[in-house]
Amino acid sequence: MGKLNLKMTLRECLLKFPQLEETLYKLLEECIYCEGFKDETLEEVFKAHRIEPEKGLEELERALEER
Numbered sequence: 001m002g003k004l005n006l007k008m009t010l011r012e013c014l015l016k017f018p019q020l021e022e023t024l025y026k027l028l029e030e031c032i033y034c035e036g037f038k039d040e041t042l043e044e045v046f047k048a049h050r051i052e053p054e055k056g057l058e059e060l061e062r063a064l065e066e067r
Contacts, residue, residue, distance in 0.1 A: 004060055006043035006053050013042060013060075023063040027056060 004017060010032065014021060024032045028049055031037050037045055046056035 004057065004064065006046075006057055007041050009039050009041055010045050011038040014038075017060075017064065019067050020060055020063055023060060027051060027059065 004013065008016075010024075014024070014032070021032065028037075028045065031045070031049065037048075040048075042056065042060075043053045046053045
């Protein structure tokens, strides 16, 4: 399935980990549905939303562990 990381695109993340959609929505709001953002890396998407990339990744990993 692959491991969650900051170099994967938002699109890849949503495809591989559909259970993270709710958490991503909390972090990025409607931007998770923006076609322009879907091909950006998670690192770039988090930076664009003023979220420290490592903190955003930790939030996603925590959400995965809870499921």
